[in-house]
Amino acid sequence: MPPRRSHKKSRAGCRRCKVRKIKCDEVHPRCGNCVKHGVPCDFEAPEVADELAPVATPVSVSTVPSTPIPMQPPIPVAAGRLSPGLEPITPALLSQPTNLTRPNTSNQADRLMELRLMHQYTNVTAKTLLNNSPEVDEVWQRVVPNMAFEGRQYLADAILSVAALHLRSENPQDKALVRASHAYTASTLAEYCASLEKGINAENAEALFLTATLIAFQSVASRIFAKDDTEADPDDPSSRYALPLPWFHAFQGVKTIVASSWLWIRSSSIVKAVIDSQPGLQLNLNPSGVGSFFGHLLEGLDEELATEDPHMMQTTGRSYTHAVCVLNWAHRSTFPAASLSFPSTVARRYVELVEAKRPRALAILACFFALLKRMDDVWWLQDVSRREVMGLVGLFESGSKWWRHLEWPIRIALWDGTTIPPDIWGHEFDAAAPAAPQGFVSHIELMADLMGQAPDQLASAFNPIGEPPPPLTAESPD
Known part of the structure; x- marks a missing residue:
């Protein structure tokens, strides 16, 4: 192996490069990174340093924890606490900026920005959240803003944050939108976490569920703007790709809220409409049987488990098997959003x-992101398939035995065209099949009844420690 190249740290770099923790070339009057991204540099404009100076916020988390999905203090609820293994969303888990304050609406520019974002949300963005019925359109477009106007600051900021990200995707050079998206994201998480600490109850359960859902959209959309110019090991190109862990933290955060607040939201027509707008899982519990498109991903599993810690063998095996079951189901679903x-x-x-x-x-994971290719026309998923699949592929060593398992996701991710032929996709959809079979709410209701409707027990049933959640509907194995 060739010796590692020496790496000289930048000591006199511009403030923007220091804030972003990337190497500055120290070129005056404007450094190379600022030129590359078309942003002001404090070498030429000293006031930029003031703009980037950190401001104290209610949440003081600036780094991602090094341990996987760290345990957080339980969320207090009226009838119990969250089960271990289910964590609330926090800024640390989502890697979101927290050194920005909410815009001051007494300032005319901030006030106009807020009006612009709310107009964007109600007229455009609310219609892009993968709704599939007029009832759900009504919820996101009218009911949710009205609920935010009742004093739910975290919900209002979540709305504005998603709208800002949507506008940023169309106007990437608009610096005001960049600042607004960062500020409203930070404010959403700070207010949301503060509300969770006070406890979930009948009064705030609906709003917290809707906020958690918008945070999930927010977390996914933020990856559009993730730069791969972080300070990386020059001898390791794979270090320039950040694993998409915020996807899991955000979406499982929604599940956490549902599990811990179901006693109060089970009778909500708003929550029911949103949950039932997604297809219910119908898993074939034999992931390697006939018709299992992704069964090859489990080849050699026994050999891998033989090297596993004996206490983790069963848990590891089940987690792989369950993940492949979900892939097989989503691959055959006529509803593209089933992959989510x-x-x-x-x-x-x-x-x-x-x-x-x-x-x-x-x-x-590469196969999951390949499945999202069918939703390339959705702004917050645009190009996600190519970007994430190729990033993940870059983590494999040349000559790896896993390359043959990556052929399908690579082919799909790089497919150039609006329609993927059945022989390339690997499945021919039945045009007469229903677009989105329902079933999520009925499954949660069944679990709630079986668990005696206790929030902590229901949360445990959603995701017991180390175990995959039970399938919503199990088909007979082939």
């Missing part, structure tokens, strides 16, 4: 395996 069930339903152990960069876990 993956990050919210996989086991906590599987997320740990992804964070550990286990080849099998990464190959499964």
